[in-house]
Amino acid sequence: MVATLSQLFDNDYDEEGFRTCSVTGLEIHRTAENHVKLFGLTAVVAMVVGGIFAITVAMTRWELIGLIGEANYYRHLSMHAWNLLIFWLVFMEIAILYVGGPMVLGRRLPLTKVAKAGWVTMVAGALGINYFIWTASGAEVAPLLTAYVPLNIPTGFFASAIVFLVGATIAAVPFLATIWKEKRWGTDDTLPLVTFGAFITSIIAVQAILGGIAAFSYGLVWKVGIIETINSGAYRTLFWTIGHGSQQINLLAMITVWYFLTHVVGGAVVVSEKVSRSAFILYLFFINLGAAHHLMADPALGVGWKLFNTSYAFYGAAFASMIHAFAIPAGLEAGRRQRGLGGGLFGWLTSAPWRNPVFSATIFSIILFGFVGGITGVLMGQLQLNITWHNTFATVGHFHATVAVGTTLAFMGLVFFVIQTMFRRDFVSGTLASLVPYFYAGAMGIATLAMIYLGILYGVPRRTSSVVRNIPGADFSISAAAPLMSLFGVFAVLAILAGVLFLLVALGSLLFGARLERGDDAGLRPDGGLTPDGGKPVHAVDMRGTFAMCLIFMATFVVLYVLNWFLLVQLWSIGA
Amino acid sequence: MPGPFDKPEGNWWDEPVNRREGMWLGIAGVWSLAIFGWMSGFTRFGDQNPVGETYEVDPSEYRETVQAYIDEADENEEGHIIPPGDSVYIGAFRFNWDGLPVVLEAGQEYDIHLGAYDVQHGFSIRPEHSLSQQINLQILPDTEWVIPMSFDDPGTYHVICNEFCGQGHNSMHGTLYVEEP
Ligand code: HEM
Ligand SMILES: [Cu+2]
Numbered sequence: 001m002v003a004t005l006s007q008l009f010d011n012d013y014d015e016e017g018f019r020t021c022s023v024t025g026l027e028i029h030r031t032a033e034n035h036v037k038l039f040g041l042t043a044v045v046a047m048v049v050g051g052i053f054a055i056t057v058a059m060t061r062w063e064l065i066g067l068i069g070e071a072n073y074y075r076h077l078s079m080h081a082w083n084l085l086i087f088w089l090v091f092m093e094i095a096i097l098y099v100g101g102p103m104v105l106g107r108r109l110p111l112t113k114v115a116k117a118g119w120v121t122m123v124a125g126a127l128g129i130n131y132f133i134w135t136a137s138g139a140e141v142a143p144l145l146t147a148y149v150p151l152n153i154p155t156g157f158f159a160s161a162i163v164f165l166v167g168a169t170i171a172a173v174p175f176l177a178t179i180w181k182e183k184r185w186g187t188d189d190t191l192p193l194v195t196f197g198a199f200i201t202s203i204i205a206v207q208a209i210l211g212g213i214a215a216f217s218y219g220l221v222w223k224v225g226i227i228e229t230i231n232s233g234a235y236r237t238l239f240w241t242i243g244h245g246s247q248q249i250n251l252l253a254m255i256t257v258w259y260f261l262t263h264v265v266g267g268a269v270v271v272s273e274k275v276s277r278s279a280f281i282l283y284l285f286f287i288n289l290g291a292a293h294h295l296m297a298d299p300a301l302g303v304g305w306k307l308f309n310t311s312y313a314f315y316g317a318a319f320a321s322m323i324h325a326f327a328i329p330a331g332l333e334a335g336r337r338q339r340g341l342g343g344g345l346f347g348w349l350t351s352a353p354w355r356n357p358v359f360s361a362t363i364f365s366i367i368l369f370g371f372v373g374g375i376t377g378v379l380m381g382q383l384q385l386n387i388t389w390h391n392t393f394a395t396v397g398h399f400h401a402t403v404a405v406g407t408t409l410a411f412m413g414l415v416f417f418v419i420q421t422m423f424r425r426d427f428v429s430g431t432l433a434s435l436v437p438y439f440y441a442g443a444m445g446i447a448t449l450a451m452i453y454l455g456i457l458y459g460v461p462r463r464t465s466s467v468v469r470n471i472p473g474a475d476f477s478i479s480a481a482a483p484l485m486s487l488f489g490v491f492a493v494l495a496i497l498a499g500v501l502f503l504l505v506a507l508g509s510l511l512f513g514a515r516l517e518r519g520d521d522a523g524l525r526p527d528g529g530l531t532p533d534g535g536k537p538v539h540a541v542d543m544r545g546t547f548a549m550c551l552i553f554m555a556t557f558v559v560l561y562v563l564n565w566f567l568l569v570q571l572w573s574i575g576a
Numbered sequence: 577m578p579g580p581f582d583k584p585e586g587n588w589w590d591e592p593v594n595r596r597e598g599m600w601l602g603i604a605g606v607w608s609l610a611i612f613g614w615m616s617g618f619t620r621f622g623d624q625n626p627v628g629e630t631y632e633v634d635p636s637e638y639r640e641t642v643q644a645y646i647d648e649a650d651e652n653e654e655g656h657i658i659p660p661g662d663s664v665y666i667g668a669f670r671f672n673w674d675g676l677p678v679v680l681e682a683g684q685e686y687d688i689h690l691g692a693y694d695v696q697h698g699f700s701i702r703p704e705h706s707l708s709q710q711i712n713l714q715i716l717p718d719t720e721w722v723i724p725m726s727f728d729d730p731g732t733y734h735v736i737c738n739e740f741c742g743q744g745h746n747s748m749h750g751t752l753y754v755e756e757p
Contacts, residue, residue: 024581026581070743070744070745070746071743074740074743104581141742141743144740148695148696148739148740150694150695150696150717151695151696151740151741151742189583190583190584190588191583192580192581192582192583192584193580193581193584194580194581231718232695232696232716232717232718233716233718233719236716259580260580263579263580263581268579268580269578269579270578270579270580270584271594271597272591272593272594272597273578273584273588273589273591274588274589274591274593275593275597275601296626297626297712297713297714298714298716299628299630299690299713299714299715299716299719299720299721300630300716300718300719303619303625303627307612307615307616307619311611311612311615314608314609314612315608315609315611315612316608318608319604319605319608322600322604322607322608323601323604326597326600326601326604327597330594330597331580378611382611382615383615383618383619383625383626384615384618384619384622384624384625384626386626387624387626387711387712387713388710388711388712389712390698390712390713390714390738391698391700391712391714391738391739392700392710392712392738456708457707457708458707458708459700459702459707459708459710459712459736461698461700461712461736461737461738462738463738463739463740463745464738464745464746465746466746467736467746471736471746471747471749472746472747473747473749474734474747474749476704476734476749476751478707480707481707530579531578531579531582537591537592538578538594539591539592539593539594539597540594541594543594543596543597544596546596547596547599547600550600550603554603554604554607557607558607561611565614567708568624569622569623569624570709571623571624571709571711572709572725572726572727572728572729573623573624573685573724573725573726573728574623574624574625574626574711574723574724574725575624575625575626575627575628575723575724575725576625576627576628576629576723576724
């Protein structure tokens, strides 16, 4: 056991602790690599825990199965949300910071003791949160994701949440120190795009974490009796700085991973440094305003405030996302066209390494995130449309499209990539590994669409254990939604199986995969190397395939926008 | 050609942008402004806006207000409340709705007062005959929200709580009966 573990944390380093990656060509130091592994493995453990609760939650919502009753439902739902949305993603994000900083810059990870202290603190916070969710009883209730006061939530939960957030801040320090060193002692060079993206991610993370510490501290001082009353509207506003802020971290980290992975396994280039970096800057200024879209159906806030914030200041951040939506596929298109890989409109895409799960996971992540998560996010973020989405199952569909399909798929691709390039293990089964992204994206994609329709067309609410077959004590239930709910149930089961397959391949490869020898790139390197030499300057390369895809995206967006408004104006008249 | 790991060299800011990328920036920019404009304009000319007066209230005060309203109101033979004027008060509490069931007239505008006595709740309402016509509003225990509504179609409207409010949350259901005047 110890031998296997220590083997996992070893590689062929030179005396100074560096090695050259055979896929990316990066100079990688042992300290950076080992901490990426540590945080990455922890994230996968959290995914196992949260995934187990995906089974009980989904099989309860599918009321035909009705796996657990109301008594335990909220506890399970809380476990699902915290372990997946927070622990799986945030541990991965710290690993991404260490990749984007020290690894890409070819440096060692500074302050490794601080990194370890951050890890220990985060783990302590995560264990505490799990403990207090699981043991909430008597007058106390499970927090779900949001811990909406004045619900009686365990005091220890608020305390543990603060500990976790402090831990994440500590863990980010070595990354920030890397950037500081680079700028201080490096040359005057501009940071590479991936590092720049990681850096902006970290700034947004710090803002979100400060808001989160404020929110949970407000809850904590009220719980322990230092203040007597707590204002639920003020808490909601504070909570969503972290509640949505953490989604912005997910988004930026994911986009950074998109640039990274399309490059290393697809041979993508940067088509315009100016445009891509400007998009990150727009995020920096505007994206945190988006937290407001959770508050559109709230009474306590003014209309002007709502309009400005929900639109990220005139859609500054949505615009930024649409910029990346062009820039990333265009990078792939330009890089591959320059190498003469595939002609026509989409030849560059169809000839891409679709059997490589790192590649397919990244592309499905981009497409599904954009088409499903992105569009629905803008729709439900419109002040008026929000009243048809708020707290319905459609909301759950939206954020599973973003985090459970988009971000999770990108991070699954990254985990596979790390297994091959850093753990240096081949997959136990290449075929099963290739299958994972198709299976998961397909099943979860359909489950997600079903959730959206259940919410919008039938008004099925979220956060309840029974409403389709039975509302206890009422002679009404949303029974018309039963067939669609069964469709959801079946595809949820398939999505869970796909998740299990991912875990089996990932953990199986770590333990039993053949060791990749030095120089073996496991077939990951894109045809014709990472970047093509010479040829036309990048801006002059044909990008009509990407342009066509973006036009299809825009057409879909417009159609869905019009449909949603059409549904809204069918309603009775509401509001002043 | 530069990759995302490379430090860009020279004056990268002045590198030209691909023609189609430039066009896309234009399309995306116009769309962003257009949807902002529509959303903002709709608050002026639209009929469905989650907008109304709000007042800070103490939960127990709100409870008394609702009680006074119920005392003043009539009841039909089934015991459903008939509001005395244009104001309709609804008080959410674990796990029921004060002020419901209520009987309203189609086509008349009411001021719907929403508030809660204990924790946060969700006001999710739809007519039985058309489930896709549904809306959802957040209810906070420290705020009274007055939203005008006029129901065009007679029918039975069901209210479900869609914010987690404790053990028993999934039984929280209420009814509005909208009748032909
Ligand atoms: C096979 C995969 C998954 C299935 C079948 C699934 C299913 C569900 C369902 C049915 C709900 C709604 C429960 C309700 O509102 O009553 C839910 C809630 C949620 N899920 Fe998932 N999920 C999956 C994966 C994920 C992943 C990967 C993440 C995050 C990365 C995630 C994050 C969440 C969150 C944050 C909630 C909301 C909890 C709350 O209301 O407080 N889920 N999930
Ligand atoms: Cu309730």
